[in-house]
Amino acid sequence: xxxxxxxxxxxxxxxxxxxxxxxxxxxxxxxxxxxxxxxxxxxxxxxxxxxxxxxxxxxxxxxxxxxxxxxxxxxxxxxxxxxxxxxxxxxxxxxxxxxxxxxxxxxxxxxxxxxxxxxxxxxxxxxxxxxxxxxxxxxxxxxxxxxxxxxxxxxxxxxxxxxxxxxxxxxxxxxxxxxxxxxxxxxxxxxxxxxxxxxxxxxxxxxxxxxxxxxxxxxxxxxxxxxxxxxxxxxxxxxxxxxxxxxxxxxxxxxxxxxxxxxxxxxxxxxxxxxxxxxxxxxxxxxxxxxxxxxxxxxxxxxxxxxxxxxxxxxxxxxxxxxxxxxxxxxxxxxxxxxxxxxxxxxxxxxxxxxxx
Ligand SMILES: Nc1ncnc2c1ncn2[C@@H]1O[C@H](COP(=O)(O)OP(=O)(O)OP(=O)(O)O)[C@@H](O)[C@H]1O
Ligand SMILES: [Mg+2]
Numbered sequence: 001x002x003x004x005x006x007x008x009x010x011x012x013x014x015x016x017x018x019x020x021x022x023x024x025x026x027x028x029x030x031x032x033x034x035x036x037x038x039x040x041x042x043x044x045x046x047x048x049x050x051x052x053x054x055x056x057x058x059x060x061x062x063x064x065x066x067x068x069x070x071x072x073x074x075x076x077x078x079x080x081x082x083x084x085x086x087x088x089x090x091x092x093x094x095x096x097x098x099x100x101x102x103x104x105x106x107x108x109x110x111x112x113x114x115x116x117x118x119x120x121x122x123x124x125x126x127x128x129x130x131x132x133x134x135x136x137x138x139x140x141x142x143x144x145x146x147x148x149x150x151x152x153x154x155x156x157x158x159x160x161x162x163x164x165x166x167x168x169x170x171x172x173x174x175x176x177x178x179x180x181x182x183x184x185x186x187x188x189x190x191x192x193x194x195x196x197x198x199x200x201x202x203x204x205x206x207x208x209x210x211x212x213x214x215x216x217x218x219x220x221x222x223x224x225x226x227x228x229x230x231x232x233x234x235x236x237x238x239x240x241x242x243x244x245x246x247x248x249x250x251x252x253x254x255x256x257x258x259x260x261x262x263x264x265x266x267x268x269x270x271x272x273x274x275x276x277x278x279x280x281x282x283x284x285x286x287x288x289x290x291x292x293x294x295x296x297x298x299x300x301x302x303x304x305x306x307x308x309x310x311x312x313x314x315x316x317x318x319x320x321x322x323x324x325x326x327x328x329x330x331x332x333x334x335x336x337x338x339x340x341x342x343x344x345x346x347x348x349x350x351x352x353x354x355x356x357x
Contacts, residue, residue: 010038010078012172013183013348014067017086018225019203019297020044021067024345025078026325028352035350036326040335040342041074043067060162064169071170082176082183082348083163087207087221090179091117091124091154094131094218099148105130109150117154125160127153131215151216153179175354181209181219183347187321188293189214196291197273198319200343201298203227206269208276212287218280222272226298229262236261252302263307270311277312292316295343321346 013024025039043066045058093116100108109128114121131149160177167174180200184207188198192214200207204225210218226248234244237257253259277289292314294304299318308316321343322335335342 010080011035011175011349011352012076012078012081013345013350014081014083014172015180015183015342015344015348016063016067016083016166017202017344018205019046019227021063021070022342022345023067023070023074023076024342024349025074025076026346026349034324034326037322037328037331039074039076040345041070041076042341043070043073060166061169064166067166067170067172071172079171079173080175081167081172082178082351083167083174084178084180084183084344084348085155085159085163086205087180087219088205088223089156089159091152092179092181092216092219093117093152095150095152096147097150099146102130105150109152113152113154116152119154119156121154123158124154124156127155129153129215131217155179176348176351178348178351180207180344181216183344183351184209184295185211185214185216185347186350187324187343187347188295188319190320190323194290195287196293197276197289197314198293198295199269199273200296201225201269201294202296203298206272207296208273210276210280210289212284218276220272220276222269224265224268226296226301228265229298229301232261232265233258248301253304253307254302259303262301266304266307267311270308273312277314289314293319295319295321295340297341299340300338319343324350 009028011026011028015022021043023041024037026035027038028035045066095109095112095116097108097112105128113126117124129151131151163177164174184198184200189196189211195212198209198211202225204223204227206222206224208220209216230241230245230248233239233247234241237244247258251258253262280289292308292312294316305316305318318340322339325346327335
């Protein structure tokens, strides 16, 4: 962590994950130059809890008090902040509906939305974006040319309220609240000509996104993450969780025994990816997924890209969330190694404009 003091054009990106909080502070400038990294801070939840309580849900008071501690530690004075909503606390659907004028989208969408959202529309905040690129199959089918495709987004109102309260308790101004798919796209999908999969593997959850022409075309999440890898090691070798975590981070898949134990768990993620790829190909027969971009803490697992290349036959690389950010030379190396875990917070802080929540 390092820091200089913030001013009016500084933005905070705050990612509250299962394992902890990641904060990025960027300074935007009007000269057209890339925003500059001012500060980065992480705090873990588990290290701050007694052993026996490590599995329980963290309350909003605990989140706020850790967040305040992190802001203090980073000497962060900026209050403008954007928070992310985890994939598992939101719903993303891709709706094909009759083509209507812009002014009538909301009304038409409200009629369709309940089919796609498993909770009452009264309980959610809705958002949408017209994607409007009919798939090749739809273009071939003359009847579907009068349809439009809309990305529909829903976040439960109580989740929105939770983030509002956390921001308020921490003395922050909540400027944006974004479902984590969008900041991931902003920081990682930098080549808009490509069709890619972004795979964020956190501690508990995997977020799988399909991106084409710079916009989101598919989203799925599954409850498998890096902590499952640690648990398998701890159980199979009969070592403590802490020792297993160390083994995972130090050796990764380069160690034969570790690799044999972890490959089946990672295999579940790979099988899910294959399903997502097959659904996408089925709808877009002439399009290829050209690359897999890995993100989240587990992207740091040694040997993970090779495993994905072998099993999927698709070019796989660890994402670089810093490509749109100016970073001082002396911390570049450090961030190259650990920086991909900041993809969501970087993406949040990159958004300059404020949106209505
Ligand atoms: N070098 C590494 N090798 C392997 N695993 C790692 C490494 N560094 C971190 N991890 C793992 O990454 C996970 C944390 O990732 P991340 O910070 O993206 O999760 P999170 O955002 O808190 O969780 P989630 O997204 O599931 O809510 C942990 O399981 C951790 O053990
Ligand atoms: Mg995460």
